[in-house]
Amino acid sequence: MEPISQGPVLSDGLFQQITDFLFQETGITINQNKKYLVEYRLQKYVGPGKEFSSFNELFKALKEDRGGALKTLLINSLTTNYTFFFREPVHFRFLAYYLKTYGKTQNYIRLWSAGCSSGEEAYSMAITCVEQGFTSQTRDIRILASDISQKVLRVAESGVYHYSAIRGELDDAYLRRYFSFNPRVKDFTIKEPVKSLVTFRTLNLMEPFPFTKQFDVIFLRNVLIYFNTSEKEQILAKIWDVLKTPGYLILGLSESLVGVKHPFTTLSNSIYRKDGR
Numbered sequence: 001m002e003p004i005s006q007g008p009v010l011s012d013g014l015f016q017q018i019t020d021f022l023f024q025e026t027g028i029t030i031n032q033n034k035k036y037l038v039e040y041r042l043q044k045y046v047g048p049g050k051e052f053s054s055f056n057e058l059f060k061a062l063k064e065d066r067g068g069a070l071k072t073l074l075i076n077s078l079t080t081n082y083t084f085f086f087r088e089p090v091h092f093r094f095l096a097y098y099l100k101t102y103g104k105t106q107n108y109i110r111l112w113s114a115g116c117s118s119g120e121e122a123y124s125m126a127i128t129c130v131e132q133g134f135t136s137q138t139r140d141i142r143i144l145a146s147d148i149s150q151k152v153l154r155v156a157e158s159g160v161y162h163y164s165a166i167r168g169e170l171d172d173a174y175l176r177r178y179f180s181f182n183p184r185v186k187d188f189t190i191k192e193p194v195k196s197l198v199t200f201r202t203l204n205l206m207e208p209f210p211f212t213k214q215f216d217v218i219f220l221r222n223v224l225i226y227f228n229t230s231e232k233e234q235i236l237a238k239i240w241d242v243l244k245t246p247g248y249l250i251l252g253l254s255e256s257l258v259g260v261k262h263p264f265t266t267l268s269n270s271i272y273r274k275d276g277r
């Protein structure tokens, strides 16, 4: 929960202009009921003694921002990156099942954590693979992890998590097996063979995907919430194109594709399969 803001006020009109700009640039939709959040997060840069004296000035600079640094800052500030290790465990059980059954017969295995935030989801997928005996040494297996926010990707790539942030998320056995602990700073660092299974890259889901890879399973969890129906449909169509047949798409447990047109076979409220068309 973010505190009630006390700094400069963001007018409804400017909120609309900023969110329209964000939408045009990234496809991310921010509804009016999130205005307090935008105001609160941008107040870090707006006000007396700060980079911009007013929200108007910030918006003007944003439109003139040729290098894209301010746009990146806006994206980093306004995306919600909440995540944790083994969030919604049923999906990792599904991945383990996939590897045990279909995985054994695949020449290569490609998994994708799309909207990976700070990496916990991708490393949980990697730990699941290693637990099933799938490592870079034993198989042609790789995990792509992508996000639009470079800020979270820096954390993800480092693979370093403070104990207070991951306490309670992982079994002690996993912590001992897959992390090294630095008692001086109380950090856990992800180690081999988990780390090298994952490759991180910046990727905006609203842009054309820069690959035609055939993925076995794609985790797209708690990301579609950012998009309106038509964008959801565009993203799902692109996801379809880069999945194997059969291939699996996994959404967050609280998401739903009701009212969204898509070509997948629905296996449960969050697991979808690409069958031949």
Ligand SMILES: C[S@@+](CC[C@H](N)C(=O)[O-])C[C@H]1O[C@@H](n2cnc3c(N)ncnc32)[C@H](O)[C@@H]1O
Pocket: 026, 027, 028, 079, 080, 081, 082, 083, 084, 087, 114, 115, 116, 117, 118, 121, 146, 147, 148, 149, 152, 203, 204, 205, 206, 220, 221, 222, 223, 226, 252
């Ligand atoms: C709530 S987190 C979900 C993290 C993880 N998938 C999970 O379920 O725990 C949503 C992530 O989607 C990313 N995101 C939002 N819009 C995006 C876009 N257009 N392209 C790629 N990633 C995006 C955000 O930066 C954020 O890290």
